[in-house]
Amino acid sequence: MAASTPGLQMAATRPCMSSPCHLFRVGAAFLSTDSKRASWTKLTSSCHISSSQPFQRYLSSSSMKSNKVISRAMAESTDRSTGGLPIDLKGKKAFIAGVADDNGYGWAIAKSLAAAGAEILVGTWVPALNIFETSLRRGKFDESRVLPDGSLMEIAKIYPLDAVYDSPQDVPEDVKTNKRYAGSSKWTVQEVAESVKEDFVTIDILVHSLANGPEVSKPLLETSRHGYLAAMSASSYSYVSLLKHFLPIMNPGMPTFLLCGSSLSLTYIASERIIPGYGGGMSSAKAALESDTRVLAFEAGRKRRIRVNTISAGPLRSRAAKAIGFIDMMIDYSIANAPLQKELSAEEVGNTAAFLASPLASAITGAVVYVDNGLHAMGMGVDSPIFEKLDIPKDQH
Structure with missing residues (x-):
């Protein structure tokens, strides 16, 4: 399942980072x-x-x-x-669905959670599993595994995963016999949840970092029913399925100590604004994902005191996003028009995920958190010729 959105990658991610991730700190922890x-x-x-x-x-x-x-x-x-308010996730276990390389948001989130002390488990799309494991074993990701303390991020276990299928009964025969799935087993959502329970008993953090739209390059009016429903299935319902199957093994919240399990997903501004070229039903899938976030926040919150949030991330030069064909243009547009004129790094999204997964965000649930240099707040593109006579400040650096 290849990712197909500028801001939400199925495959893991090489963060566009020039420095190790820095933990969020603010103020003093305890005052006399x-x-x-x-x-x-x-x-x-x-x-x-x-x-x-x-x-x-x-x-x-x-x-x-x-x-x-x-x-x-x-x-x-x-x-x-x-002193300070460090993000402390020591003793927590995080499962990140959608990590298949070191070039996107999934990897960056895993890295930030690891830097905060969490134990990392990942789910990797089955056809990409062998390449990912081989690259990891041969040290190709060592440079991007470096944490702030100089150690390397460790992945406790990698699970084969195809989140389009809930159970073995849902897998069609042509997929079962596909050579790209040969040698892998127990990779449906239900089976992965069962395997994680068998191996680790419980988890505390669940991250959905995957999406696919087979017709993403087609305008919505030219998108087939099959392509539209495929985008919804892989990019939206997959999150519902993951949370449904993992919820029973997520540690329930303890209100006395402001402890809550946390579930996160990644969305994109196309859910609420027109992004020409981002088609195939993917904008609809993102809108559904955000609506589901609110409903799941209520249901998972009442059932097991699990918080559910989504991060609306700006465009990133990941391998998956390049498949769309206009990611460089989207990044240039963002730099020209966002309140903060800089290129977004995967590290910034990863750090936000670590905050949302931590006790510091104990009252935040059902939220769409924008990490896009403020582009979502703009009503018009200020690089338009219509604004050329206005004295709009521009970053000279």
């Missing part, structure tokens, strides 16, 4: 009561808040409870004694 009062005093001054007394009373009444929570948190992770 005095430092909280000092910070509140500055805030009341700058924001014209009339009094800090209610806040001080709150601090006094809850200090013992806060100290207990802080002590427990610090005891669980000595790394936090250095």
